[in-house]
Amino acid sequence: MKRTIQSRIVAITILGCIVIACGNPKEELFKKYHEIVSSVGPLDDATVVKYVKTMRILRARGIQFEQWLKDHPEGGQEGFDHIEGAIKEGGFPDFATFVKVNAKVAWAWNMAQAEIGMERQKNLNQWAQDSTDQGIALIDEQLRDPSIPEETKAELRKTREQLAAQKETIKNTWDDNKKWADWAMETVGPLTNDEEVAVVKRHESELMEVFTGLSKEELDAIHEYSMPQLNLK
Numbered sequence: 001m002k003r004t005i006q007s008r009i010v011a012i013t014i015l016g017c018i019v020i021a022c023g024n025p026k027e028e029l030f031k032k033y034h035e036i037v038s039s040v041g042p043l044d045d046a047t048v049v050k051y052v053k054t055m056r057i058l059r060a061r062g063i064q065f066e067q068w069l070k071d072h073p074e075g076g077q078e079g080f081d082h083i084e085g086a087i088k089e090g091g092f093p094d095f096a097t098f099v100k101v102n103a104k105v106a107w108a109w110n111m112a113q114a115e116i117g118m119e120r121q122k123n124l125n126q127w128a129q130d131s132t133d134q135g136i137a138l139i140d141e142q143l144r145d146p147s148i149p150e151e152t153k154a155e156l157r158k159t160r161e162q163l164a165a166q167k168e169t170i171k172n173t174w175d176d177n178k179k180w181a182d183w184a185m186e187t188v189g190p191l192t193n194d195e196e197v198a199v200v201k202r203h204e205s206e207l208m209e210v211f212t213g214l215s216k217e218e219l220d221a222i223h224e225y226s227m228p229q230l231n232l233k
Helices: 005-022 026-040 045-071 076-089 095-143 150-191 194-202 204-212 216-224
Strands: none
Touching (some): 026 095, 026 150, 045 095, 095 150, 095 204
């Protein structure tokens, strides 16, 4: 699934400026970032609703704006005014405020999606291991059956070894992926907080719509055919 290019560009741009200014010590980096975005206050439901509205306006005008730039290649300031006009129509006072909110949404969104993804992967890992255990248990039951020929049992033992190796591979893959995911989440974590991540999760479907440009029906169709077992409990 595509992530929002706009959100990442803004967030990376802000962080890039901070890195240049402070030589990239982590604590100073995070502190400076929060100083920059603190003027817009905490990310709450009302702000995210306003953000979604603004993103829809910007997306709706996107093609028109691209055509306008082709027709007026010299109109940089007028083009900026056009964008800021859409931002103000969405409820933000100016472009700078929207950029800061956009950055806050981007980091909260990235953390929320990471948490959701890890939870689904954890469910899939557990499902795969449980299914493998069931297969091994069934083979063990057959191996105890005196009526099954020894030749068949020899094949069953080979299959059991394969299933045991498969289970070990599943576990090791999960452990390796989780190690990297935990590191990434620890890196992103200081750029947001649990409250703002929770807000973004409450508005996940609307944000996914404006980030991807797909309708709810299109997104539901994609989810229907994208490994529904990831949601197994």
